[in-house]
Amino acid sequence: MKTFELRNRRYLGSKRAVLPVIAQVVSALPTAPKTAADIFAGTGVVGQSLARAGLAVTVNDLLSSNTTVYRAFFGAEPVRGERLAELVHEINTVAIDVLAPNYFSTTFRDTYYSEPNSRLIGHYRERIEQWHAAGTLNERERAVLIASLLYGMDKAAATVGHYDAYREGAASEARLVFGLPELESFDVPHTVTRQDANQLVRERHWDLVYMDPPYNSRQYGDLYHVLDNVTDWQQGPVQFKARKMDRRHLKSDYCTTAAVPAFTDLIDAVDTSTIIMSYNDTGARGNSRSAARLSDTDILTVLERRGRVDVVDVPHREFTTGKSGIGDIVERLFVCHVETPPFDPSTGSEPRKLKERKGRSERAGSATPASVQVETAEVAPVTVRSPLNYTGNKKRLVADIMPLLPPPGAGHDRFVDVFSGSMTVGMNAGYDRVAFNDVQVDVVGLGRLFGEVPYPEIIAEVEAIIDRYGLSDSQRHGYDAYGANSSNGLGRVNKDAYLRLRTDFNRMDSADRDRPYYFFTLVVFGFNNQIRYNRSGEFNMPVGKRDFNSRVRKNLFDTVTRMHQLQAELWTLDFRDVFGKLATTDLVYCDPPYLLGTAPYNEQNAWTVDDETDLLDGLAGFAARGGVFGLSNVLTHKGSEHDQLSNWATEHGFVVHTLDYSYANSSYQRKDRNASTEVLITNWTP
Structure with missing residues (x-):
């Protein structure tokens, strides 16, 4: 029976090359950590490395295919290897020509896989559900067989390693052969979660948190849609040549211009003693999709709100589709030795202000291995x-x-x-x-709002108004959902709802608690985000082309953050x-x-x-x-x-x-x- 290890996957941004350096950093910490979290786990190899070092690890990712693989490798339930080998052997020896068409074969034949292999994939997935429903498999064994299916698919797919597109005519006619994972025993239990990382870090403490957020505009939910489709087996509709499901609910702010506020929120909220973050130096060197969303300055500025930061450079080659033109890159590890508690928006307590930066390599008590070069950088x-x-x-x-x-x-x-x-x-x-x-009292009212109310609460109130009036939400659903595009904008879509909102706002009492939120929503959806009143004192800007998009959210986040830092007085x-x-x-x-x-x-x-x-x-x-x-x-x-x-x-x-x-x-x-x-x-x- 063929076997495979956790690392035997083609995956964008795999961290195999940096594992030795991460191990050095962890071993050099003044206090050995006992618990850890890998919150953007991807392949899970960093979480596995920490688990092998004896830490109790939480392994987290938003993709169901990834978390199912983690349950196979890190689960605590017993696995009957001989029984699973019999079931996989059954799949490997079944006669494909007698298999009936199924959801996967009718949806994906002659795209990423040949028609016969597509029928085999769908058959294997259906059999897993039948075995589980009959009580033949426990939950971890079900995850093991799904992992068997996914790794077999990954090895033979007619792609460059992800499913943003397939190479036409490249689907192999050779029969897929499935294996079983090489499982290992751990001395301490581990936890697998599938949550938004920014929410997860608010729920518990770990001694060490490793984070490897997306680097660029490539949404991972789109890149691995085929594997998630098979894992979830909801057999839903797909669209476009790439046969993608609707993945808008998985869109990550880290792949957009909202990356900086999302990262700031993450770092302010995480409850840990040590943060290790991976990021690379693609910067603006690649094409627009390859360019990093966070600069070194962004990362250092945010991390230094929580403590001392060391920077470790690890040269290696990046994953590329062959068109980015970047070449060799540097994987950069940021090691933050946390000195302040998490930011509490309910009390308004802030992390410490930025301090004067000094050369990190000369600081006493550095936890960075002496054998690794440490780079300093200036904060603009x-x-x-x-x-x-x-x-x-x-x-x-x-x-x-x-x-x-x-x-x-x-x-x-x-x-x-x-x-x-x-x-x-x-x-x-x-x-x-x-x-x-x-x-203008409404403008000053917004100043008070920005200075007194936490950013998440403002977001929640504005989104509630958007839902209440049926305004567009391109951040969540994209332009296609409204039959619009970026060039023509969303004015036609939002006009009627915007006018209702404007009428209701103009009827509001000046002391109404909701007035600032309504006013801000009007400005966001109004023409060029401008402010204008008629002779009667009524707001009369027409509807605009844009909505509460990532640019506006980032500007709002930066404004709220700065207003909370200031000793502000608001006069009218x-x-x-x-x-x-x-x-x-x-x-x-x-x-x-x-x-x-x-x-x-x-x-x-x-x-x-x-x-x-x-x-x-x-x-x-x-x-x-x-x-x-x-x-x-x-x-x-x-x-x-x-x-x-x-x-x-x-x-x-x-x-x-x-x-x-x-x-x-x-x-x-x-x-x-x-x-x-x-x-x-x-x-x-x-």
């Missing part, structure tokens, strides 16, 4: 992008504006954003104390009243509606010459009593000049910094993108 600042979209918001100019203003600790301890709008500048100013002011004052609250230790920043321009926030003459005059007088008065300010504005726009602003700056000797950027929210609305001269006026010289 991250710009927080607001999920709100204001025409003229300064997300592209923050990096240019802040060096022209006094840094924190230079005699100023609070940043006051007088016209905060999307809150972009205040969130990225680098100050711990920030006062956000805006006369007329700008004239703000000057009465200022101290000379405040750094004041103003980005008012531009007198020379129009935008949704400045329609219906909402900003007048009198307003402009009062603002300029207020800033001059604040400067006269020793305060420092920065004022964003435009000196020219479409041939018009702002003489009042220019003369005011000259009269008081203020510094005018030209910022070479023009804010047209949509390219089709303004063809001349150099029509404005954007400036920052200050009374402080860097």
Whole structure:
């Protein structure tokens, strides 16, 4: 009887090459771990290595084919080897030409497998269920035979190792031959789970957690759909040339632009003493599907919230379909020696702030083997992008504006954003104390929401509204489910539901507890995520093309994270009243509606010459009593000049910094993108 080991599979990102280094890292830990979790287990070889070292291991994955294999190799129930050998021999000797067509043969014949082998696969799977239903097999024995089937299929499939596509005409006519796994006994029991890793880590403590999240946009649920189809044996419909099932419920944020917030949530929640994470350095070197979703900076920034991090490089060749153009890569192990407890969103307690990075190889007490080179890396600042979209918001100019203003600790301890709008500048100013002011009470209400409510709770509330009104959810279901595509968008799909939501919002009382959630959902589904009201004070933006997608979720996550870190004050004052609250230790920043321009926030003459005059007088008065300010504005726009602003700056000797950027929210609305001269006026010289 043929046999196979756990590692005898073709699998994307297999960790066989890094096992010796992981073993070195674990053996060098100051306290030997007794429990461990492999939370993105894949082939399960890392979990097996930890189990062989005597640890009690939890092996987890979302794919049913993988978890069934784990139950075969790590299960505690007895296995009657001779009996299973008899059953496999029966399959290996059955006459294929007498087998009736079955679900698998009618669905997959002459694709990944020849028609005869497809009939044999379906027959074997049906027999396993018959034997189990008759009481011939216990649960682990059933898993062993399914593993026998899967490994036999894997060896002969006309693929490059996964099932994203098949090689036409390459299906082998040679008969499939099935074997049995080489099982081993362990001194301690192990646990097999099939859960979302971000949820699993909230449920228990392990001494060590190993994580190997997906690296790129290739969704594993799609890559191994055939094996899951056989494992689950639900015999459901398939679609497209690759014969894929509906796998949208298995879509992973780690394969999208939401990877950073998902990873941050995972690390904040995991309860362990040591984190070992595998990732590779594909970065942007491969094609768009091969490019890594997490950068070294992302990983280090998040891990260092929990403790000291060592980085170990392990060169090896990557799996490739032959088109990525990456070549040899470096598998990178990040070893985090956890120093802080998990983040508790119910109390608002945060992991420690980032500390000054030092060369890791020189740190005392490093648990990294001396024989392995340790690499240092610098952490770059991250710009927080607001999920709100204001025409003229300064997300592209923050990096240019802040060096022209006094840094924190230079005699100023609070940043006051007088016209905060999307809150972009205040969130990225680098100050711990920030006062956000805006006369739009719903916008300020969102600021309070972002600063007081945990991200998962906001997500849950918004998703409940989406379900309640029947709005689209492309994050979960994709565009195809709505008969739409990324180019045309979802406006047609969402229009009626959006208008109902907008009507209900406009009827809400200002003190309604749900109002901020409804308002945010309107902004998400509204045109260009913008904000506009009519003369009656009703929100009147039309429906947009997008929905609560991964980009918006990431921006929301970053915003909520930053707002929870800040000592934030939220004001709804007329700008004239703000000057009465200022101290000379405040750094004041103003980005008012531009007198020379129009935008949704400045329609219906909402900003007048009198307003402009009062603002300029207020800033001059604040400067006269020793305060420092920065004022964003435009000196020219479409041939018009702002003489009042220019003369005011000259009269008081203020510094005018030209910022070479023009804010047209949509390219089709303004063809001349150099029509404005954007400036920052200050009374402080860097």
